[in-house]
Amino acid sequence: MSVDLSALGRETSWEGVRAAVGGLGVSGFAAADTLQHLGADVIAFDDGDSDALREKATLLEILGVDVRLGPGSTDTFPEGIDLFVTSPGWAPSTPMLAEAAARAVPVWGEVELAWRLRGEGGAPWLTVTGTNGKTTTVQMLESILRAQGLNALAVGNVGTPVLEAVMNPEPFDVLAVELSSYQLHWSQSISARASTVLNLAPDHIDWHGGLDAYTADKGRIYHNTQVACVYNVEDPVTERLVEEADVIEGCRAIGFTLGIPAPGMIGLVDDAIADRAFIAGRASSAAELGSVHDIGLDAHGDRDRVPPPHMVANALAAAALARAHGVEPRAVRDGLRAFTPDAHRIADAGDVGGVHFVDDSKATNPHAAQASLRGVEHAVWIAGGLAKGATFDELVLSVRDRLRGVVLIGADRALIAEALRRHAPDVPVVEVDSGETDPMDRVVEVAASLAREGDTVLLAPGCASMDQFANYAARGDSFVAAVRRLRDRS
Structure with missing residues (x-):
């Protein structure tokens, strides 16, 4: 007997529903826990077998979840499955997901499950995607919403699972939701109050199978938007995605x-942030929402500091989403002032001998590195790692006049070195082979040694970190520690 999943919600019993959960990362664990709580019969799979996974498995097994860990655990598709909830990292070509499609078993992501469980009157969502800047934007948005006095939370790909926030016993007024292209691929019914694609550049092409598919998945965020589809005027593809979206009438x-x-x-x-979108007299006037100098003022306390262009763009997108939700101008200003950037996102690592060191280890693709480099006048660029199929010619062409020198690390450093030889042959390039140890010192x-007084040494690798470090945070921490040791020796 087939199960009518559309009739199920947070207030109904899921007894009799047999659900599979693929992957036991943050979102997979939340999905398995929630489905079991609702009464479903849950099987959870993960090919890994780490201590952390075994700890999660133990917790879920105590609750009654059938957990299958280790190599080979995903080889056999279980019979009688009514719903498959996949973790974001599982590509559509994963054999178990392909088998689900062949059997006509619905496949949802954790975010789709969360939307269906929010229920009537649940907190509205303000959704954010893009190749770069997602986390910064939702955190700015959360700060602005809280400055308005709203009980708001940044969730999704930023850290807290959307499902966890939706099922929280104390409801939120509004959620600022960061969504990756992976999460959007498995979403069908989300209807955000306001949504944005910040920018688009090639990324995760191997997962999606091509740039067109990646772009289409990003564009899914606009579908069914209720009030405002926010696009980047400097990135025409984002406007095209709005034009192609099927939205709620009046959006x-x-x-x-x-x-x-x-x-x-x-x-x-x-320097003023000007709103000509959400005021009655927008044809001839604007409302001031603050200044670019307000962005992260509490974190830096320097009104003469001008944030880099991509940080300003993120603030403008956050302001647009907040205004679509009815936030007042003063809350935009106060929220931007209260915002503190994440560690490893254009973070000050200190000065040594008149040279400024900046940690932007979170710049894990060429588009993010390009944005970071455009924020400095003269840079010694530290780059390299796992390129994830990306190319670097466009990046090098756009920033070569800013480069004082380049230091390359990681498994795919040769790709960047080749782009530099083609397009910036006069820029000094040094490759550092790590051997068996951390290369950062x-x-x-x-x-x-390549920098001049007044220059910036910028760690903006344009690549993932896992070839040499546990994650981008570990890479950034290593860089900051190495700068500190250099300063101590100077």
Whole structure:
């Protein structure tokens, strides 16, 4: 007997539903826990067998979940499955997901499950995706919403699972939801109050199977949006995605721009953040929402500091989403002032001998590295790691006049070295082979030797970190520690 999944919610019993959960990462664990709590018969799979996974498995088994860990655990598709909830990292080509499709078993992501469980009157979602800047934008948005006095939380790909927030006994007023292309691929019914694609550049192409598929999955965020589809005026593909989206009647297209805004946009007039989208007289006037100098003011306390362009763009997108939700201008200003950037995102690592060191280890693809490099006048660039199929010619072409020198690390450093030879042959390049140890002391020493007084040594690798480090945070921590040791020796 088939199960009518559309009739199920958080207030109904899921007894009799046989659900499979693929992957026991943060979102997979939340899905298995929630489905078991609702009364479903749950089987959870993960090919890994680490101590952390075994600990999660023990907790779930105590609750009654059938957990299967280790190599080979996903080889056999169980019979009688009514719903498969997949973790974001599982590509559509994963054999178990292909088998689910062949058997016509519905496949949802954890985010799709969360949306279906939010129920009538649940907290509205303001959703954010893009190749870069997602986490920063939802954190800015959370800060703005809280400055309005709302009980708001940044969730999703930012850390807290959406499902956990939706099932929280104390309901939120609104959720700022970061969504990856992986999560969007498995989402069908989300209807955000306002949504945005911040930017688009090639990333995760191997997972999606091509740039067109990646772009289409990003564009899914606009479908069924209720109030405002926010797009990047400087990135025409984002506007095209809005034009192609099937939205709720009355939903508006709202642009954000680093230039002077036209009616229907939020942008800049000199240093002022100007709203010509959400005011009655937008045809001839604008509302001031603050200044670019307000962005992260509490974290830095320097009103003369001008944040890099991509950080300003993130703030404009956050402001547009907040205004679509009815937030007042003063809350935009106060929220941007209260915002503190994450560690490893354009973080100050200190000065040594008149050279400024910046940790942007979170720049894990060429588009993010390009944005970071455009924020400095002269840089010694530290780059390399796992390229994930990316290319670097466009990046090098766009920033070569800013490069004082380049220090390359990691498994795919040759890809960047080749792009530099083609497009910036006069820029000094040093490759550091790590051998068996952390390369950062040597990397920082070489970078400092290439820099001149007033330059910036910028760790913006443009690559993932797992070839040499546990994650981008470990890479950034290593860099900051190496800068500290260099300063102590100087």
